Amino acid sequence: xxxxLPVWVRPRAVLVAGIGAAVLAxxxxxxxxxxxxxxxxxxMLAVVAALAWNWLGGYLGQVxxxxxxxxxxxxxxxxxxxxxxxLPMIPAWIVAGIVAGLYALVWGHPTxxxxxxxxxxxxxxxxxxTRLICTYWVWLTGGSSGMSLPVQIQLKYQLYWYALALAxxxxxxxxxxxxxxxxxxxxxxxxxxxxxxxxxxSSVRLQDLVLFISGMTMGICGGFYASYYSFIEPGDMFGFxxxxxFVLMGVIGGIGTIAGPAVGALIYVLLRNxxxxxxxxxxxxxxxxxxxxxxxxxxxxxxxxxxxxxxxKRPDLGVTGVAAEDSAAPATGVTPAPAExxxxx
Amino acid sequence: xxxILRAEGLSKRFxxxxxxxxxxxxxxxxQILGLIGPNGAGKTTCFSMLAGSIPPSAGRVFLxxxxxxxxxxxxxxxAGVVRTHQIVRPFANLTLMENCTVAAAQCSGRDDAGxxxxxxEMLQFVGLEKxxxxxxxxxxxxxxxxxxMARALSCSPKALLLDEVIAGVNPVExxxxxxxxxxxxxxxxxxxxxxxxxxxxxxxxxxxxVVLDAGKLIAAxxxxxxxxxxxxxxxxxxxxxx
Numbered sequence: 222x223x224x225x226l227p228v229w230v231r232p233r234a235v236l237v238a239g240i241g242a243a244v245l246a247x248x249x250x251x252x253x254x255x256x257x258x259x260x261x262x263x264x265m266l267a268v269v270a271a272l273a274w275n276w277l278g279g280y281l282g283q284v285x286x287x288x289x290x291x292x293x294x295x296x297x298x299x300x301x302x303x304x305x306x307x308l309p310m311i312p313a314w315i316v317a318g319i320v321a322g323l324y325a326l327v328w329g330h331p332t333x334x335x336x337x338x339x340x341x342x343x344x345x346x347x348x349x350x351t352r353l354i355c356t357y358w359v360w361l362t363g364g365s366s367g368m369s370l371p372v373q374i375q376l377k378y379q380l381y382w383y384a385l386a387l388a389x390x391x392x393x394x395x396x397x398x399x400x401x402x403x404x405x406x407x408x409x410x411x412x413x414x415x416x417x418x419x420x421x422x423s424s425v426r427l428q429d430l431v432l433f434i435s436g437m438t439m440g441i442c443g444g445f446y447a448s449y450y451s452f453i454e455p456g457d458m459f460g461f462x463x464x465x466x467f468v469l470m471g472v473i474g475g476i477g478t479i480a481g482p483a484v485g486a487l488i489y490v491l492l493r494n495x496x497x498x499x500x501x502x503x504x505x506x507x508x509x510x511x512x513x514x515x516x517x518x519x520x521x522x523x524x525x526x527x528x529x530x531x532x533x534k535r536p537d538l539g540v541t542g543v544a545a546e547d548s549a550a551p552a553t554g555v556t557p558a559p560a561e562x563x564x565x566x
Numbered sequence: 567x568x569x570i571l572r573a574e575g576l577s578k579r580f581x582x583x584x585x586x587x588x589x590x591x592x593x594x595x596x597q598i599l600g601l602i603g604p605n606g607a608g609k610t611t612c613f614s615m616l617a618g619s620i621p622p623s624a625g626r627v628f629l630x631x632x633x634x635x636x637x638x639x640x641x642x643x644x645a646g647v648v649r650t651h652q653i654v655r656p657f658a659n660l661t662l663m664e665n666c667t668v669a670a671a672q673c674s675g676r677d678d679a680g681x682x683x684x685x686x687e688m689l690q691f692v693g694l695e696k697x698x699x700x701x702x703x704x705x706x707x708x709x710x711x712x713x714x715m716a717r718a719l720s721c722s723p724k725a726l727l728l729d730e731v732i733a734g735v736n737p738v739e740x741x742x743x744x745x746x747x748x749x750x751x752x753x754x755x756x757x758x759x760x761x762x763x764x765x766x767x768x769x770x771x772x773x774x775x776v777v778l779d780a781g782k783l784i785a786a787x788x789x790x791x792x793x794x795x796x797x798x799x800x801x802x803x804x805x806x807x808x
Binding site for chain 2: 408412
């Protein structure tokens with residue numbers, strides 16, 4: 222029998238994703254609650270961003286605190302191309318993605334040779350520098366008062382399905398980047414960059430590739446965000462708290478796992494909206510607390526918790542990307558228990 | 567016989583220290599060549615230069631007719647020279663199978679399915695196939711050394727550089743390892759250059775031995791001659807024993 226899918230794809234994963242996608246795609250026809258419709262759209266966008274962050278932060282173990290730079294740049298490039306050059310929405314997103322991906326390469330190619338905490342510190346600088354430059358770059362961003370796109374109520378409703386499509390693509394990419402031999406090479410680089418080189422892994426090229434894909438996806442998310450909200454301003458788009466939000470989603474859901482960050486994004490968005498409504502001053506503090514608790518007690522986040530509960534029955538869930546004696550531990554504070562990974566023998 | 571791997575006048579300086587000084591050696595086809603010498607003689611440095619982990623300060627390295635001097639490690643590995651590490655360096659976050667699949671996918675030029683097949687074959691070859699879905703953290707030292715070898719073999723190398731794969735394992739495992747190394751040469755036809763301190767293994771495996779001391783090549787020949795060579799005895803035991 223000829224294979225349609227690569228050997229590393231499990232039919233069950235395709236089935237689960239297919240059912241999930243079908244349910245979400247048909248859901249809006251069964252309810253007319255605009256609040257939940259928007260919530261789900263926002264969540265799916267967060268899912269895409271969280272997964273894109275995880276390709277770099279989780280798979281390669283290079284934790285970025287500056288991913289808002291690509292998000293913001295993508296948003297403003299997409300908005301500017303639509304507003305000033307009259308480019309349609311989708312091509313504008315693509316341009317935004319390419320620009321953001323290239324921008325990521327510009328700062329990332331030199332900084333990715335730093336490892337662990339040093340890389341993370343560099344990304345903080347990159348994020349803040351980008352925010353300042355773009356705040357004063359009035360032609361592109363409209364300065365600190367931001368810029369607007371024409372509001373289209375119908376489009377905002379339809380963007381739900383665009384977000385769903387993007388989320389599915391991002392999930393598929395996450396799966397491929399973890400399971401394919403190429404993806405395994407990324408994990409090998411994370412574990413030991415020199416030993417990876419000794420078995421033929423070109424770390425520089427692969428790191429650049431992942432950085433480009435991650436930055437490009439971030440840029441597309443930014444473009445989507447601009448179309449969705451019709452108004453964007455640099456302080457929000459490039460804000461440090463936005464960069465942190467990507468880290469939080471990844472860590473809460475399970476850094477380095479395939480679908481963990483997607484769950485993390487769901488929790489993050491729901492929690493944020495609940496907390497923002499009732500305790501606007503508290504919510505960042507609560508996230509800090511949550512972050513500390515996760516890193517202390519369950520370094521693999523919700524995925525780790527899930528594995529701990531169901532591990533005995535189902536030893537391989539295809540998400541155990543981060544294992545014992547992880548060399549990236551200093552970067553993330555993640556030191557999972559070895560016993561969790563090897564399971565019942 | 568033609569040389570698979572050839573080093574000509576290889577030197578490495580670390581500041582004022584000459585770790586390797588004008589080392590010339592040739593690994594013939596289907597040969598097991600021993601590289602011995604006292605601690606600090608520069609054996610691992612020599613390996614690192616051959617495998618592209620560090621660039622030489624002077625000298626040239628050839629793989630067959632092709633010059634591979636100064637190429638980055640991943641290119642050298644893809645060209646066909648693969649090393650193992652004295653202190654084992656498995657990818658702890660990957661299963662044994664995945665460890666080997668990475669190597670196969672990057673070096674062997676096979677597709678995804680082919681790479682997995684090759685990885686599995688190599689795990690079977692070293693005797694780790696049953697544990698292929700476990701993580702390296704659960705293996706003994708000997709197991710991890712075998713994993714290093716399986717991973718290196720998954721690259722389909724022409725020349726395999728083994729850095730002290732026998733030292734540190736118990737006598738039973740050591741005998742196992744000797745058999746395994748011989749099988750790599752006999753069954754896979756791969757030429758082997760090995761650094762080893764366990765002389766019994768060197769005596770039984772190697773047809774030819776080269777000796778390094780303080781970065782310089784001081785002797786070369788059959789193992790039996792080497793152990794009686796005064797310069798070698800002096801390097802190991804000091805002048806009065808020579």
